[in-house]
Amino acid sequence: MDTPQYNTDIVRSFILWSVIWGLVAIVVGLVVSVQMTNPELNFPPYFTFGRLRPLHTNAGIYGWAVGVIFATFYYIVQRLCKVRIWSDKLATFQLWFFNATIIAAAISLLLGFNTSKEYHELEWPVDIMVVVLWVAFAINIIMTIIKRQEEQMYISLWYMMAAIIGVAILYLVNAAEVPVSLFKSYSIYAGTNDANVQWWFGHNAVAMVLTAPPLAMFYYFLPKTTGVPIYSHKISIISFWSLIFMYLWTGTHHLLWTPVPDWIQTLAMAFSLMLIAPSWGSVINGYLSMKGQWHQMRDNYLVKFLIIGITFYGLQTLQGPMQAIRSFSAFIHYTDWVPAHIHMGTMGWVSMIAFASIYYLVPRIYGKELYSIQLANLHFWLILIGQLIWSISLWIAGVLQAGMWNAMNPDGSLTYTFMETMVEMYPYWWARTIGGVIFLAGVLVFVFNLIKTIRGGESLVSSAVPVEGRA
Amino acid sequence: MDLGSILYLGVTFGLFVIFAWIVIKTYSRKNRDRNEEAKYRMLDDD
Numbered sequence: 001m002d003t004p005q006y007n008t009d010i011v012r013s014f015i016l017w018s019v020i021w022g023l024v025a026i027v028v029g030l031v032v033s034v035q036m037t038n039p040e041l042n043f044p045p046y047f048t049f050g051r052l053r054p055l056h057t058n059a060g061i062y063g064w065a066v067g068v069i070f071a072t073f074y075y076i077v078q079r080l081c082k083v084r085i086w087s088d089k090l091a092t093f094q095l096w097f098f099n100a101t102i103i104a105a106a107i108s109l110l111l112g113f114n115t116s117k118e119y120h121e122l123e124w125p126v127d128i129m130v131v132v133l134w135v136a137f138a139i140n141i142i143m144t145i146i147k148r149q150e151e152q153m154y155i156s157l158w159y160m161m162a163a164i165i166g167v168a169i170l171y172l173v174n175a176a177e178v179p180v181s182l183f184k185s186y187s188i189y190a191g192t193n194d195a196n197v198q199w200w201f202g203h204n205a206v207a208m209v210l211t212a213p214p215l216a217m218f219y220y221f222l223p224k225t226t227g228v229p230i231y232s233h234k235i236s237i238i239s240f241w242s243l244i245f246m247y248l249w250t251g252t253h254h255l256l257w258t259p260v261p262d263w264i265q266t267l268a269m270a271f272s273l274m275l276i277a278p279s280w281g282s283v284i285n286g287y288l289s290m291k292g293q294w295h296q297m298r299d300n301y302l303v304k305f306l307i308i309g310i311t312f313y314g315l316q317t318l319q320g321p322m323q324a325i326r327s328f329s330a331f332i333h334y335t336d337w338v339p340a341h342i343h344m345g346t347m348g349w350v351s352m353i354a355f356a357s358i359y360y361l362v363p364r365i366y367g368k369e370l371y372s373i374q375l376a377n378l379h380f381w382l383i384l385i386g387q388l389i390w391s392i393s394l395w396i397a398g399v400l401q402a403g404m405w406n407a408m409n410p411d412g413s414l415t416y417t418f419m420e421t422m423v424e425m426y427p428y429w430w431a432r433t434i435g436g437v438i439f440l441a442g443v444l445v446f447v448f449n450l451i452k453t454i455r456g457g458e459s460l461v462s463s464a465v466p467v468e469g470r471a
Numbered sequence: 472m473d474l475g476s477i478l479y480l481g482v483t484f485g486l487f488v489i490f491a492w493i494v495i496k497t498y499s500r501k502n503r504d505r506n507e508e509a510k511y512r513m514l515d516d517d
Contacts, residue, residue, distance in 0.1 A: 003517075079516040154509040220513070229510040234497050237506065241493050245486050263476065267483075 004149075006078040008365040010091040011071050015358055017099055018067025019447060022351075024106075025060035026440050028052055033433045037426060046110045054121045055109045060346060061119065061209060062130075063102045068354040069213045070098065070137065073160055075361055076220050077141055080157055081148030086140050094136045101129040113183040117198050119205050120174050124185045127175045134171065138164045155236040159216035162244055166208035174201035192260050200251035207247040210345060211313075214353040215282055218310055221353075221360050222289060225302040231288035239281030246275045253324035256333070265326070272324035279317030286310040301376045302356050308384065309352030316345045331406070336425065337398025340391040347387040347439060355379070355446060362453055367460050371452035375445050382442030390435030397428035 035041050035049045042048045078085055085091055104126050113123045122130065141164055145157060174197055177185040187194045219236060223229050230236060252260055252268035286307070290296070296303040319341055322328055332338065363370050370376065404424065407415035497506060 080513060082516065150512065152505075152509045152512070154513045156513075223510065223514060227514070229514060233507045233510040234503070237497050238494055241490055245490050249483070261476075263472070264479075267479075 004078070004082060004084050007074065007085050007088055007091065010085070010088070010095060011075045011361060011365055013095050014067055014071035014074065014098075015361065017095070018064055018071060018354075019358070019450070021059050021063025021067055021102055023443065023447070025056055025064050026436070026443060028056040028059060030433065030436045030440060032056055033429070033436055037429045037433065045112065051110055051112060051114075054114060055106055057119060058105050058109065058121065059102070061205070062105065065209055065213075065346075065350055065354070067098070068217075068357065069163070069209070070094070071361070072217050072220075072354075072357045073137075073141060073213070075365075076156055076216065077144050077160065080150065080154050080220075081144055082150055083144060083147055086143035086147065090136055090140050094133060094140070097129070097133050097136065101126065101133050104129060108183065111183075115177070115185065115187075117174070117187075117201075119202050120171075120198070123183050124175070124177055124179045125182065127171075127177075130171065131175075134164075134168055138168060154219075155230075155233060155240060156216040156220040158237070158240050159212045159219070162240070163208045163212040163216070166204065166212065170201045170204050170208060174198060192255075192258070195255055195258065196252060196260055196264070199254040200248070203251035203254060204247055206345070207243075210350050211243075211247075214309070214313070214350050217353050217357045218282075218286065218306060221302070221357055222286060222306050225300065225306065225356075225360060226290070226293045226296055228289065228293060231285050231291065235281055235285045239278045239285065242281070243275070243278035246271050246278060250275060250324065253329070256324070256326050256329045269324050269326060272321045276317060276321050280314060283310055283314035283317075301373055301380065302359055304377075304380055305352050305356035305359070308380075309349055309356065312344055312348030312352065316341070316349055319344070331402045332398055335398035335401040335405075336394040336428065337402070340394035340398060343387065343394075344391045347383065347390065351383065355383070358450070362450055363460060366454050368453050369458040369460055371449050371456070375449040379442045379445045379449065382445060383439050386435045386437070386439030386442060388435070389438065390432050393428045393431035393435065397425055400424060400428075 031041075031047075032049055032052045035052070045051075074085060074091065105122050108123060108126055109121060114121045115123060141160060145153070145161070176188045178188055179185040187197075189197050219230060249271040250268050252264050253272045256265050256269070258265075287310075290303075290307065293303075297307060323332060323338075323341065359370065359376060362368075401421055401424070404416045404421040405414075409415055496502060
């Protein structure tokens with residue numbers, strides 16, 4: 001069979017824009033981190049913590065992560081299906097509508113239009129843009145899969161379809177709202193039902209945006225990088241289906257000790273613990289895929305990103321279920337422990353896999369050898385160290401905070417005032433900022449390496465160096 | 472436990488049955504080897 005002419009232009013464009021939005025997310029993240037230690041750096045009304053923080057999370061999740069998802073999915077689906085994408089025009093429309101949506105989101109958030117639902121802050125007109133964008137993407141990917149030339153579907157395609165369908169259902173259900181003006185709406189759900197739906201969305205957005213797509217990338221790029229297949233396709237299929245069945249019940253663990261019915265909380269807690277099995281099914285499958293290949297951790301920079309990324313996924317999916325246990329949740333919920341947990345996932349797991357994917361793709365789609373593997377290694381160590389400083393400092397801060405909040409005098413009064421607990425946080429917040437600066441430095445090295453590769457890298461055709469990114 | 476709660480658990484049980492069916496199908500003698508073919512074929516998709 002002739003090799004189809006794949007569309008790589010769309011992959012290039014989405015990589016470019018995802019990196020731009022990723023930089024925005026990190027820079028705004030640094031700004032809000034400094035605003036915690038220096039409140040005088042809040043400039044009302046537009047540049048306050050309350051408006052910049054959702055801009056940081058939206059740019060990170062929907063600009064950086066989703067941008068990389070669009071790029072990698074378009075690359076992977078064409079190759080696994082051995083056909084060109086269904087519609088080039090729809091993909092091009094999606095690219096520009098993606099940027100228009102992110103810009104609309106950024107402007108509306110800075111203007112203070114916010115539904116107050118975490119990770120679903122966008123008001124209804126931007127909600128509609130998100131839905132149009134996702135439908136365009138879904139149609140193109142699903143139609144490409146339908147017209148595929150390969151009968152059997154590799155595991156990455158399953159994760160991709162789950163992400164596409166899952167995000168659509170989650171977003172539509174949680175976006176059910178009644179508009180009262182151009183930029184104000186109210187949820188159609190009330191009270192605890194609203195909270196329950198919101199965290200069903202919130203936690204499963206983690207599943208369908210920050211878990212399933214990076215797993216699709218990991219299962220595709222690890223064997224392509226090492227040159228050996230994954231350990232077991234059957235284990236990957238069972239892990240996939242168990243993850244899908246279990247994830248949807250866990251959202252209420254965000255609402256432990258609230259008026260949500262007790263049995264739903266217990267159900268969420270139990271399913272959260274059971275979720276360790278499918279998560280670690282993928283982690284162990286990844287480790288076993290390295291059997292006889294562990295030397296590549298030393299001499300293949302892409303493997304380093306991928307294996308450390310899946311390791312952070314493993315740690316994340318152990319820590320998450322522990323946090324879903326009532327007694328532990330009572331101690332650490334609402335403390336700085338929680339952002340540390342989330343950033344291990346976003347900076348450690350998702351971004352490591354995203355960086356590896358881009359490093360794999362750019363030399364191939366531009367036909368250029370990577371400018372510098374030394375810089376890629378420097379990038380790896382900077383983001384690893386930055387992320388560890390970020391998370392470890394806030395884990396310590398969270399435990400300290402929880403301890404101080406819970407400390408009581410013999411007469412039952414609180415030992416510490418809230419302000420006293422805040423003052424204790426300053427050294428850890430500074431450490432967090434330093435971790436963020438180091439992470440940003442790593443990302444700037446990454447961007448520099450990409451620019452040099454695209455503009456002046458040695459052509460792969462004339463290069464004697466193997467394509468697979470050996471150090 | 473009200474009717475809504477029973478329905479909630481009923482759906483959970485139904486999903487468990489579907490999941491069990493997928494496990495049995497994946498590891499059946501008929502599909503055991505066939506299910507591993509995709510991981511070899513994807514290495515040659517460029």
